[in-house]
Amino acid sequence: MDVTGSRPRFRFAPSPTGFFHVGGARTALFNWALAKRLGGTFVLRIEDTDEARNRPEWTQGIIDALAWLGISTEDETFEGPFFQSESNEAHLAAAEKLVTAGAAYYCAMSPEEIAERAKLEGVTGYGGWSRDLGTGPGPGHVLRFRVPDGTTVVHDLVRGEVRFDNSVIEDFVLLRGNGSPVFNLANVVDDMSMGITHVVRAEEHLPNTPKQQMLWDALGIPTPTWGHVPVLVNEQRKKLSKRRDKVALEQYRAEGFLADAMVNYLMTLGWSAGDDQEIRPWSEIQELFRLEDVNLSPAFFDVKKLSAFNGEYIRMMSTEELVEACGHWVPAHWDRTRLDAIAPHIQPRLITFADVPQLIDFIFEPVVIDEESWSKVMSAEFSVDILHEATSAYANASEWSADHLKALLEDVMQPFGMKLGKAQAPIRVAVTGRTVGPPLFESLDVLGREETLDRLQSAAQRLGQ
RNA sequence: GCCCCCAUCGUCUAGCGGCCUAGGACAUCACCCUUUCAAGGUGACGGCACGGGUUCGAAUCCCGUUGGGGGUGCCA
Helix, strand or coil, X not given: CCCCCCCCEEEECCCCCCCCXXXXXXXHHHHHHHHHHCCCEEEEEECCCCHHHCCHHHHHHHHHHHHHHCCCCCCCCEEEEEEHHHHHHHHHHHHHHHHHCCXXXXXXXXXXXXXXXXXXXXXXXXXXXXXXCCCCCCCCCEEEECCCCCEEEEEECCCEEEEEEHHHCCCCEEECCCCCECHHHHHHHHHHHCCCCEEEEEHHHHHHHHHHHXXXXXXXXXXXXXXXXXXXXXXXXXXXXXXXXXXXXXXXXXXXXXXXXXXXXXXXXXXXXXXCCCCCCHHHHHHHCCHHHCCCCCEECCHHHHHHHHHHHHHHCCHHHHHHHHHCCCCCCCCHHHHHHHHHHHHHHCCCHHHHHHHHHHHHXXXXXXXXXXXXXXXXXXXXXXXXXXXXXXXXXXXXXXXXXXXXXXXXXXXHCCCHHHHHHHHHHHHHCCCCCCCHHHHHHHHCHHHHHHHHHHHHHHHHC
């Protein structure tokens, strides 16, 4: 990999957790947009240091989710995936270097001992008690970073200067008692060896940043450019969590949300191009996105608005795209020709593609009469009359087309002096089983004469009892 | 507790000292259109958290208060 060039190198470093978090999706997208526009590189690094989070299939899930978002491993901007666990030696070497330089020291105190002493001294956390004991490495001995006096100033592209008083940062652990490297160390060393120039991640990492920056300094390498973007929150304004909230990207995908809509929506959370336009293609977003324009406050992930975006994107699809997409959401045995014919009529009625089957099932399957709809509509006397007369009119229809079927019903209803909206109701319930659905005459057209007549006659029969 | 971040309609945002009697989008409501339901059109409702400064002038700058969030692990 080219780690010496002047081209910016971004990275996305998720830890495998079994599903892809929408917040992670947004962070990945931010990095991707930047890498693309700046002619840089997007590095994917799987942070699998914690053994509990280390399953091969989790990694594939991440790659699949990224691909769905348009971040493809095939793209020249993409690099990876790399695995944190595979650079263990580099982490250890860096730790050794820090020890040699006197920037880190071993500590034999157990968590219990630390808690005890802290309580005794009335302090919180670790007080650097082993700093100058000259403890050597050994089982159960952790390696700690010797936090220097002074102030650490983090220059953040999103937030400006953030200052931390080093005195409130305790000597944090670099190597666990079993010798394995901990997040802060591994993360920094990997970023260094991968030549990362820009660290763009969620705000929750901001408190880690002074520690990491001290590590960069101690290791003698110029720090990367930081950018901490606000987190995504739920309705209670709490950070999106997998326990309480619907955060899995895969789930939204399974529910029929379009990748384009999801991507576009995600990009409007915490960022705007500065004008009044929200819906725009990725190609434009990519050119417009600036870290400097990212907001500072947490944003609520609103499924209602996501849905609105999705509906918007569905309506922008061409008929071909629409039919193609619908095809993936209905049973394989449903007739393609009929699907092609009805698809355009459901386009403005869709929120997600999961809505498709229930909207048009009556065209492909035996009709199921919704009793509530039936009693509501058929109880009216004129409805019964309309149904009977329309049935015979349709039986003798000279032409089977939406326009003609509509005209025939208009003829039928005329003596009754009613509006089309009312007159179509009994036909609709008889044929589709419900009071709402796609445009009626178009539906009858697609359904065909025979099936339509069958259903009308069944309904008439049922009424005759 | 301590550290850090944040604060414009219910929500996402525009605004970066005068163009703001604060603009757009989603949601909500009303009306129009209409073949049900949608979509579409028009309109309404609704906000600068509070208090001090700075300034001729503050949503915009500074300070404080309050409120919210994040972190505080031998997790990442």
